[in-house]
Amino acid sequence: MQFHLNGYRPGDPFVAEPHPSVAQRPAGLPDEADVLVVGCGPAGLVLAAQLANFPDIRTVVVDRRDGPLEVGQADGVACRTVEMFEAFGLADRLVAEAYQVNEVSFWRPDPRDRTRIIRTGRVPDVEDDLSEMPHVIVNQARMLAHLLDHMQRSAGRLRPFYGLQADAVEIDTSATAEYPVTVTLAHVEGSRETGRTSTIRARYVVGCDGARSGVRTAIGRELVGDPMNQSWGVMDVLAVTDFPDVRLKCAIHSANQGNILIIPREGGHLVRFYIELDNVRDEELRDRRAATPEKLAEVANRILHPYTVQVRDVGWWSVYEIGQRLCDKFDDVPEEEVPTRVPRVFIAGDACHTHSAKAGQGMNVSMADTWNLGWKLAAVLRGRARPELLHTYSAERRQIAQQLIDFDREFAAMFSARPAEDGDDSGGGVDPAEFQRYFVTQGRFTAGVATRYDPSMITAEPAFAHLAAGFPIGMRFHSAPVVRLADAKPVHLGHVARADGAWRLYAFADRADPTGGDSRLRRLCEFLASGASPIARHTPSGDDPDSVIDVRAVFQQGHRDLAVDRMPAVLLPRKGRFGLVDYEKAFCPDPKAADVFDLRGVDREAGCVVVVRPDQHVANVLPLHAHEALADFFAGILLDAE
Numbered sequence: 001m002q003f004h005l006n007g008y009r010p011g012d013p014f015v016a017e018p019h020p021s022v023a024q025r026p027a028g029l030p031d032e033a034d035v036l037v038v039g040c041g042p043a044g045l046v047l048a049a050q051l052a053n054f055p056d057i058r059t060v061v062v063d064r065r066d067g068p069l070e071v072g073q074a075d076g077v078a079c080r081t082v083e084m085f086e087a088f089g090l091a092d093r094l095v096a097e098a099y100q101v102n103e104v105s106f107w108r109p110d111p112r113d114r115t116r117i118i119r120t121g122r123v124p125d126v127e128d129d130l131s132e133m134p135h136v137i138v139n140q141a142r143m144l145a146h147l148l149d150h151m152q153r154s155a156g157r158l159r160p161f162y163g164l165q166a167d168a169v170e171i172d173t174s175a176t177a178e179y180p181v182t183v184t185l186a187h188v189e190g191s192r193e194t195g196r197t198s199t200i201r202a203r204y205v206v207g208c209d210g211a212r213s214g215v216r217t218a219i220g221r222e223l224v225g226d227p228m229n230q231s232w233g234v235m236d237v238l239a240v241t242d243f244p245d246v247r248l249k250c251a252i253h254s255a256n257q258g259n260i261l262i263i264p265r266e267g268g269h270l271v272r273f274y275i276e277l278d279n280v281r282d283e284e285l286r287d288r289r290a291a292t293p294e295k296l297a298e299v300a301n302r303i304l305h306p307y308t309v310q311v312r313d314v315g316w317w318s319v320y321e322i323g324q325r326l327c328d329k330f331d332d333v334p335e336e337e338v339p340t341r342v343p344r345v346f347i348a349g350d351a352c353h354t355h356s357a358k359a360g361q362g363m364n365v366s367m368a369d370t371w372n373l374g375w376k377l378a379a380v381l382r383g384r385a386r387p388e389l390l391h392t393y394s395a396e397r398r399q400i401a402q403q404l405i406d407f408d409r410e411f412a413a414m415f416s417a418r419p420a421e422d423g424d425d426s427g428g429g430v431d432p433a434e435f436q437r438y439f440v441t442q443g444r445f446t447a448g449v450a451t452r453y454d455p456s457m458i459t460a461e462p463a464f465a466h467l468a469a470g471f472p473i474g475m476r477f478h479s480a481p482v483v484r485l486a487d488a489k490p491v492h493l494g495h496v497a498r499a500d501g502a503w504r505l506y507a508f509a510d511r512a513d514p515t516g517g518d519s520r521l522r523r524l525c526e527f528l529a530s531g532a533s534p535i536a537r538h539t540p541s542g543d544d545p546d547s548v549i550d551v552r553a554v555f556q557q558g559h560r561d562l563a564v565d566r567m568p569a570v571l572l573p574r575k576g577r578f579g580l581v582d583y584e585k586a587f588c589p590d591p592k593a594a595d596v597f598d599l600r601g602v603d604r605e606a607g608c609v610v611v612v613r614p615d616q617h618v619a620n621v622l623p624l625h626a627h628e629a630l631a632d633f634f635a636g637i638l639l640d641a642e
Helices: 020-024 042-051 079-087 091-097 140-153 214-218 293-304 362-381 387-416 432-441 520-528 534-538 627-635
Strands: 032-038 059-063 099-101 103-110 113-124 135-137 164-171 181-189 192-207 224-241 249-253 259-264 271-277 309-326 345-347 481-484 490-492 503-508 549-554 586-589 608-612 618-622
Touching: 032 042, 032 181, 032 362, 042 059, 042 140, 042 362, 059 164, 079 091, 079 135, 079 362, 091 140, 103 432, 113 432, 164 192, 164 214, 192 214, 192 362, 214 345, 224 293, 224 387, 249 432, 259 293, 259 387, 271 293, 293 309, 309 387, 362 387, 387 432, 503 520, 520 549, 534 549, 534 627, 608 627, 618 627
Parallel strands: 032 059, 032 192, 103 249, 192 345, 503 549, 549 586
Antiparallel strands: 099 135, 103 113, 164 181, 181 192, 224 271, 224 309, 249 259, 259 271, 481 490, 481 586, 503 608, 608 618
């Protein structure tokens, strides 16, 4: 992290200087907002945390609870989500307190005595080089606390308003309305509406208000799908057990008693049990009013035989039914009106897709929704991008939600199916070995790194994808170890990306000496420093030169073989009110790790430019000499600066 750019300031450098607008805010709920975020769940707070970095955007966050969440339901944090938290500077804190999932253990009925279960395999939870970040388990409430902390430390000092729920949403579709969305907010105390209401007008509204979303209902969207008629109990417990793998993630199939998914929790003692409830034998427990933790523990002991578990304390528990439901669109614009209208109201997370908890994707995909949306709203509101950019949110995220539901339906069905007996070819059950193979092959999906966006105005066709095979267009930029040229510090290349709304250009150099006239990389840098550059065209006057398009170079030479002072000017930009030099734009291979060019399949002879969106997805791959194509790509997205 960089700080002290505009003058030395004592104290915690991770607390930003408050923006002047903070002191001018009204004490209570304002009458107007640029963005109204409804809901302080994972989707809502990821969006709010992004927008907090833009204090010139008036963001208002409301939630029907009376305060921050204390005990959350979700707990699985995918590798990709930890990568995203790194962009907020929160990954280290998150990983430090979490349980790290390293291996998964599989149990099935003992062929010699099917009343007992035996371990049949252990596999790594995450394949090698899938991500530099681990898969971790941490309570949802702690995830939200980290995001709230980031919001309060930001220049915008953003804080939610609690005890408010959206009751009505009205949209003025005329092109002249400055604040086209009017939202009526009901005041809530506990679970009771007080009868008081407030009204706020907004340029954009984002409904992150859960499966019973009032915002979704107001824009005429509907969750469509079918329940799977499968009920599960879940409980976080402190327990004493002789089950040997209680500190490993476990998938347990019994012969006819049901199935369990065990998820160890943070802190070394807490553990979560997902317990399948039999439709006949456990019919009573499917009604949450009749269920108790004690009864769920009885079912768990039935499945775990010959092992036992004694529950000593219960942190949280619930009973739920699996169902996969999806909205046809994630904004307020009917499909036939897309060419003539831009969205004003969006929905995200459980408000537009629901699924089971088995694959641990609900919280992760919800946060990915608003990670996709936040930078787009900021770019449009700040006058940096074309308003039609906002159409890409629904197009991109609905496709991913459909893929999740298709996966979740198959995964949940396999998990709940009875295990087939050895030699049984009747097709009446699931082969436990096949389930284990399925789990391994779907690892990229559950880690969150398989998301790939289709070509659009912000994702190019893969015409030059062969220049960087390890950076597929549409997928997230896969980080790799490098050494920073100026100070010889080993870093991860992807970690230069912050949640600041900037595009990244990663220029991977050709073999030539970058200080010589034969270097394609140097000629690219000269173009980027010229008046014809997309940097000059799209960066507002007075802003730092990397505020819209941030250029980074990766050389093939070692960090001791290149001179910092001979780097092109675009790699030594002057920033801030003192015109200080940013020395953190150039990198070299890490001699103690695999070479980044080899790791990510970058063409050493030609080099290339990898264009990365503000949400860390690869938008384009171009040859180093494709200056005009690079400028044209940005011209199709960004507005000319004034």
